[in-house]
Amino acid sequence: MPEIWFYHLQHQPLEKVLPSLVEKALDKGWRVVVQAAAEERLDALDDTLWTYADASFLAHGRARDGDAEMQPIYLTTGSENPNGARLRLFVEGADVAALLIAEPCDMYERMILLFDGADEDQLIAARMQWKTLKGQGHTLAYWQQGERGGWEKKA
């Protein structure tokens, strides 16, 4: 079973944090799925990944692009893992617990739920996820972002 990390965003928006997380995973040889709760969110992430740095971009695809099994990074609102990702990121309310029940998850090394501390809904949802997953006996860790953007493990 994958380890499940909670990332509490405080000093940087998702658009800043996501590319660096994804880059680190790719560098490890892991592919990535990013799961969001809504298609509009994916549109915004789509843009972010193409434009986050002047000199480079992160190649990614969605179901409508085809060739999903070739994508290093796959964006979805669904539960599929067509590219054999080892890391799955959950953003803005995407439900980790529901996925773990619905799908076999042995191929993942890690799942990370990212939530924005300034957004009350996301905060509440993350707390509920934590409780549910803890109750199901998963290995959880909680990371908070320091002022300089680094991550500290708090639980």
Place this chain on the structure above:
Amino acid sequence: MKLSLDPAMQGALAEDSKRQEWFETVYSKAQEDPARVPWANLSAHPLTEAFVKTQVRGIDGLRVLDIGCGLGDNAECFAAEGAQVTAFDFVAQAVEWAKRRFPQTKVAYRQADLFALPEEWRGQFDLVHECYTLQAISVALIPQALGILRDLLAPDGKLLIVARARAEDEEVSGPPWPLPPSVFDIAKAQGLEPVVIEDIAATERIGRRHWRAVLKRAG
């Protein structure tokens, strides 16, 4: 689509623009010492290896062609995962050396020139792999080379490119000539559509900016 494997077209090539003599000299001066072949790491390229390892359906049984195979490590990496691999280089010494390094190999190594390939290879490969060969040939030959690579692909075949990358306006003093983004426009004009183009920033493991791109036949 023009038939770029057409022998009439190959005749038009100035011999030295292919830099064959230069490559022959590198391999012969090396006298069996891989340390003297600048690109010979004696292991598969990490970006190629990671590609092979992350294919969801695996590559078992795929017909793979490795172009400009050098000492064979990339070809062996595909073969180790069950692909049926053909690998060629236009330097005979490189090919012989690769065969000696892998006496038990399942790879079919042979000497061949990218610009004069056997006609029967046309449309025969599920995956054509090039690592650092496009960046080693003269810029003027790139469109033709891409057209040839396209012609080698089976209808659902893919071309995997692993090459050093540069910004469009960055000065280069090759060889090698790292590939600018516009190489993918040239590929498009030669009937190769992008499936994934990865722009990989320099990391500790991979010292410089690279492209890892998968292209497929258009249409």
